Amino acid sequence: AQSVTQLDSQVPVFEEAPVELRCNYSSSVSVYLFWYVQYPNQGLQLLLKYLSGSTLVESINGFEAEFNKSQTSFHLRKPSVHISDTAEYFCAVSVLNTGFQKLVFGTGTRLLVSP
Amino acid sequence: GAVVSQHPSWVICKSGTSVKIECRSLDFQATTMFWYRQFPKQSLMLMATSNEGSKATYEQGVEKDKFLINHASLTLSTLTVTSAHPEDSSFYICSARDFPEAFFGQGTRLTVV
Numbered sequence: 001a002q003s004v005t006q007l008d009s010q011v012p013v014f015e016e017a018p019v020e021l022r023c024n025y026s027s028s029v030s031v032y033l034f035w036y037v038q039y040p041n042q043g044l045q046l047l048l049k050y051l052s053g054s055t056l057v058e059s060i061n062g063f064e065a066e067f068n069k070s071q072t073s074f075h076l077r078k079p080s081v082h083i084s085d086t087a088e089y090f091c092a093v094s095v096l097n098t099g100f101q102k103l104v105f106g107t108g109t110r111l112l113v114s115p
Numbered sequence: 116g117a118v119v120s121q122h123p124s125w126v127i128c129k130s131g132t133s134v135k136i137e138c139r140s141l142d143f144q145a146t147t148m149f150w151y152r153q154f155p156k157q158s159l160m161l162m163a164t165s166n167e168g169s170k171a172t173y174e175q176g177v178e179k180d181k182f183l184i185n186h187a188s189l190t191l192s193t194l195t196v197t198s199a200h201p202e203d204s205s206f207y208i209c210s211a212r213d214f215p216e217a218f219f220g221q222g223t224r225l226t227v228v
Contacts, residue, residue, distance in 0.1 A: 103149070
C-alpha cells in the first residue's frame with residue numbers, strides 16, 4: 001500500500017530565511033502528488049500539485065516542489081518565508097491503482113516562522 | 116479553484132444525541148466525496164468514501180452505524196454522527212474531487228459533552 005512520510009513534524013525558521021519541507025512516498029505505480037496547507041481550525045487548501053510533465057511545480061505565493069522519481073520525493077521549498085506562512089503543511093499522494101481517487105496524507109509538518 | 120462548503124463549522128452536543136454535518140460542492144458536481152477525521156496535531160484519517168446514489172465505502176475500523184453517510188445528490192453529502200460520545204469529539208473535514216484535484220471544506224469542530 002502507498003504511504004507518505006514527512007520526517008519533520010515541526011520546522012522552525014526565521015522570517016526571510018529559506019525552508020525545505022521534506023516528503024517521501026512509497027508507490028510502485030504512477031502517482032499524482034500534492035501539497036496542502038492548513039491554517040488553524042480550517043480545511044486544507046491546495047498549494048501545488050504534480051500530475052505529469054515538468055518535475056518542478058510552482059505556486060503563486062513563492063513555494064515550489066520538485067518531483068524526484070528516483071528518490072520518490074516531492075520536497076517543498078521556499079527561498080524566503082514570511083510570518084504568514086506559519087501553518088501546517090501536508091503532502092499527499094494519489095495512485096493509479098485506486099484510479100487516483102484516494103488521497104493518502106503524510107503526518108504533516110508544522111512550519112513556524114518567527115521574526 | 117472549486118469551492119466546497121461545510122456546515123456547521125462548529126457544534127457542541129450532548130452525549131447520546133446525533134449530529135449532522137453537511138458538505139456541499141458549490142460550483143461543480145461531485146460524484147465522489149470523502150470524509151476525514153483529524154485529531155489534534157495529527158494528519159487526516161480517511162473515514163469513508165461517499166458515492167452519489169450508492170452506499171458509502173468505509174475504511175477499516177470505522178463504524179458504519181455510528182457514522183452514517185448519505186450522498187443524495189451530486190452536490191451534497193452528509194455525515195451523521197449517531198449517539199455521539201465524548202470520544203467522537205474531533206475535527207471532521209469533507210473533500211470533493213474535481214478530478215484530478217481535491218477541494219476541502221472548512222471543517223467542523225465537534226465537541227460532545
